[in-house]
Amino acid sequence: MSIDATSSREPPKGASALAFRSGSADDRATPSRHRERSATRGRKPRRLTIGRIGLYGFVAVAAAFFLLPAVVMVLTSLKTMPEIREGSIFALPESFDLTAWIKAWSSACTGLDCEGIRVGFWNSVVITVPSTIASIAAGAILGYALSFWRVKGADVLFAILLLGAFLPYQIFLYPMVRAFSMVGLYNTLACIVIVHVIFGLPIMTLIFRNFYAGLPVELFNAARVDGGGFFRIFWNVMLPMSTPILIVAAILQITNIWNDFILGLVFAGRENLPMTVQLNNVVNSTYGEREYNLNMAATILTAAVPLLVYFVSGRWFVRGIAAGAVKG
Amino acid sequence: MIAEATTHSTPRPGAGDHSGKARPGGAMAAGEDSSVSVRDLDIAFGAHKVIAGLDLEISPGEFLVLLGPSGCGKSTLLNAIAGLLDISDGEIWIDGKNVTWAEPKDRGIGMVFQSYALYPRMSVEKNLSFGLRIAGLPKSEIEARVKRVADLLQLDGLMRRRPSELSGGQRQRVAIGRALVRNVDVFLFDEPLSNLDAKLRNELRVEIKKLHQRLGNTMIYVTHDQVEAMTLADRIAVMRGGVIQQLGAPKDIYRRPVNRFVAGFIGSPGMNFFDGALRSGADGPAAELGDVRVPLSRYDFARPPKADGAVVFGIRPEHIGLGEVPEGHFACEGTVDLVEAMGADTIVWTSLAGAPLTIRTDGETEIRPGETIRFSFDPANACVFDTATDLRL
Ligand SMILES: Nc1ncnc2c1ncn2[C@@H]1O[C@H](COP(=O)(O)OP(=O)(O)OP(=O)(O)O)[C@@H](O)[C@H]1O
Ligand SMILES: [Mg+2]
Numbered sequence: 077m078s079i080d081a082t083s084s085r086e087p088p089k090g091a092s093a094l095a096f097r098s099g100s101a102d103d104r105a106t107p108s109r110h111r112e113r114s115a116t117r118g119r120k121p122r123r124l125t126i127g128r129i130g131l132y133g134f135v136a137v138a139a140a141f142f143l144l145p146a147v148v149m150v151l152t153s154l155k156t157m158p159e160i161r162e163g164s165i166f167a168l169p170e171s172f173d174l175t176a177w178i179k180a181w182s183s184a185c186t187g188l189d190c191e192g193i194r195v196g197f198w199n200s201v202v203i204t205v206p207s208t209i210a211s212i213a214a215g216a217i218l219g220y221a222l223s224f225w226r227v228k229g230a231d232v233l234f235a236i237l238l239l240g241a242f243l244p245y246q247i248f249l250y251p252m253v254r255a256f257s258m259v260g261l262y263n264t265l266a267c268i269v270i271v272h273v274i275f276g277l278p279i280m281t282l283i284f285r286n287f288y289a290g291l292p293v294e295l296f297n298a299a300r301v302d303g304g305g306f307f308r309i310f311w312n313v314m315l316p317m318s319t320p321i322l323i324v325a326a327i328l329q330i331t332n333i334w335n336d337f338i339l340g341l342v343f344a345g346r347e348n349l350p351m352t353v354q355l356n357n358v359v360n361s362t363y364g365e366r367e368y369n370l371n372m373a374a375t376i377l378t379a380a381v382p383l384l385v386y387f388v389s390g391r392w393f394v395r396g397i398a399a400g401a402v403k404g
Numbered sequence: 405m406i407a408e409a410t411t412h413s414t415p416r417p418g419a420g421d422h423s424g425k426a427r428p429g430g431a432m433a434a435g436e437d438s439s440v441s442v443r444d445l446d447i448a449f450g451a452h453k454v455i456a457g458l459d460l461e462i463s464p465g466e467f468l469v470l471l472g473p474s475g476c477g478k479s480t481l482l483n484a485i486a487g488l489l490d491i492s493d494g495e496i497w498i499d500g501k502n503v504t505w506a507e508p509k510d511r512g513i514g515m516v517f518q519s520y521a522l523y524p525r526m527s528v529e530k531n532l533s534f535g536l537r538i539a540g541l542p543k544s545e546i547e548a549r550v551k552r553v554a555d556l557l558q559l560d561g562l563m564r565r566r567p568s569e570l571s572g573g574q575r576q577r578v579a580i581g582r583a584l585v586r587n588v589d590v591f592l593f594d595e596p597l598s599n600l601d602a603k604l605r606n607e608l609r610v611e612i613k614k615l616h617q618r619l620g621n622t623m624i625y626v627t628h629d630q631v632e633a634m635t636l637a638d639r640i641a642v643m644r645g646g647v648i649q650q651l652g653a654p655k656d657i658y659r660r661p662v663n664r665f666v667a668g669f670i671g672s673p674g675m676n677f678f679d680g681a682l683r684s685g686a687d688g689p690a691a692e693l694g695d696v697r698v699p700l701s702r703y704d705f706a707r708p709p710k711a712d713g714a715v716v717f718g719i720r721p722e723h724i725g726l727g728e729v730p731e732g733h734f735a736c737e738g739t740v741d742l743v744e745a746m747g748a749d750t751i752v753w754t755s756l757a758g759a760p761l762t763i764r765t766d767g768e769t770e771i772r773p774g775e776t777i778r779f780s781f782d783p784a785n786a787c788v789f790d791t792a793t794d795l796r797l
Pocket of ligand 1: 477
């Protein structure tokens with residue numbers, strides 16, 4: 077299967093992707109005698125060329141560009157306010173002070189309420205879990221139907237769906253607000269979940285369709301001869317083979333939905349505002365002195381979930397994307 | 405469709421009428437004693453017609469092989485019989501029922517696919533029982549049937565394994581088992597052995613033959629391997645471009661191919677062909693191949709030959725002998741160009757009337773390239789085709 081095939085294409089552990097790619101070009105150029113030797117002794121250390129120094133320099137700058145703000149955030153969140161006022165932003169905190177974190181989590185003011193952003197955290201969980209599950213389920217079933225059940229007009233339907241994926245969703249906001257108001261769902265949890273499912277559907281359908289299009293049609297035919305119906309074949313034959321693409325879909329949807337701001341702001345209602353909106357309220361609350369340490373802590377807390385998802389499943393993500401891409 | 409070329413061994417009333425779409429009521433009776441009956445089948449993918457006006461009658465217990473080059477529509481025909489694709493026109497009857505629009509599971513067929521198509525996340529046992537569980541059979545019945553098939557195909561030790569943990573031959577046996585547990589009368593095999601190495605292919609071919617003798621089911625077997633076709637089939641249907649060129653017993657197809665395509669497709673190495681003309685003389689008709697004249701008084705003409713017509717003369721490498729010339733055989737001399745030793749046989753390349761000629765002889769031969777040899781054949785074993793129509797004369 078393709079998943080196995082892609083895993084063999086993965087760079088060996090410990091080699092950065094960039095170094096690996098330029099390295100394999102070298103390998104092709106060196107005579108096989110050399111390659112044999114390096115195979116028995118491990119990778120030969122390479123000479124530093126100008127190009128290679130430039131490459132590493134660029135990588136280092138890029139890494140710094142993304143890492144420095146994160147470092148500053150962590151450092152600042154651990155400082156007290158007087159320390160922040162007086163010291164440099166790169167200075168290490170005098171004592172590791174967790175008060176800002178505790179306050180951000182449980183007693184920071186988001187507008188009138190002062191219960192911290194934990195409210196937003198739980199709201200986001202309650203929004204993200206059903207939205208992710210429902211949008212993946214819908215996308216998987218639709219993708220399966222489009223690739224195996226030759227419905228009349230399937231290609232047209234798919235094209236329309238793709239168009240939906242590329243239209244900026246701001247233009248849908250107002251019509252959808254009106255529509256949800258009319259059916260009395262506006263500003264409810266159900267409303268925001270439905271919105272996330274609708275906006276997630278095109279991309280979910282696309283990746284599942286491409287994945288299923290790569291599976292042998294004979295497998296589907298065999299299940300048909302065995303008497304499987306639409307859902308039986310999906311559940312018993314296709315879904316068990318879909319683990320890699322399910323993981324990709326889950327990562328995409330969890331991070332997208334967790335990071336969403338505007339849909340949550342417009343559709344969720346005051347009771348269900350997600351963490352991103354609450355964070356904005358914390359940071360922008362106007363009275364008194366700006367509490368940078370608290371803002372930083374709240375921001376890190378908000379970013380923690382997507383970060384965690386990437387760290388835990390990054391490897392799977394790359395593999396699954398590759399599997400999907402090759403199949404497409 | 406070459407209507408005259410098709411030798412139906414189960415002739416239907418009105419079989420001559422291949423163009424008529426509407427069939428008189430009387431023709432319905434034709435398939436009654438057939439196991440599978442395909443009538444005037446049309447299949448098109450978009451504008452691309454793959455099968456046009458195909459008729460096929462298969463008797464109960466028959467082993468029918470669909471043979472033909474890649475892309476000729478064998479799988480398409482098989483899938484149509486299985487109900488896996490929509491047909492454009494025509495009817496399909498199985499066991500006396502019109503199943504043209506029936507679901508695959510309701511047609512009473514079991515199918516084995518070229519790529520095995522085992523469910524990768526199920527154990528062998530689950531693979532075998534999947535269809536039975538869907539059908540909602542009682543547990544004891546499922547167990548009994550799975551056990552019977554496992555015994556039959558020697559799958560006992562493998563029941564807990566996943567398909568990825570099996571060898572190619574074992575996978576193929578599981579795939580066959582999955583068709584067998586369905587307890588149906590008709591099996592459809594789509595190139596079941598083509599993914600296996602030569603040795604395993606031979607072994608499984610024998611197993612399939614034995615299985616068929618034991619179970620007595622109707623079998624439709626797709627292959628483009630002519631050894632499989634010749635050894636397994638009761639009848640072979642040779643296809644080209646979605647049309648059945650010839651339908652008949654393996655021996656008939658080998659001895660009396662209806663046209664040049666069938667003659668060239670069956671046999672390895674292939675039949676030798678020579679362009680020439682038909683001449684009538686005092687001693688009867690003869691084929692004139694350049695400066696060589698082969699008398700055809702012993703040849704059994706299928707239709708009265710036109711004198712002086714352009715013909716293609718064909719003779720199989722294994723029908724040409726070396727050495728002593730028997731009575732009535734045609735003899736000629738040639739220089740050996742190449743000798744291919746194949747173990748049991750040797751293929752000798754020489755020429756006749758300026759065109760290359762292969763001769764199949766025993767493996768012990770001492771012939772060397774450059775030698776002049778004398779070879780002979782019985783004109784009764786030859787095949788003469790009309791150049792214009794490619795049909796056998
Ligand atoms: N889904 C499809 N869409 C369009 N054309 C198709 C489709 N399936 C098959 N064809 C065409 O129909 C013709 C017959 O295909 P088929 O698979 O039946 O050939 P085959 O005889 O089984 O060949 P092989 O021995 O290679 O399996 C081919 O020309 C093929 O291109
Ligand atoms: Mg085929």
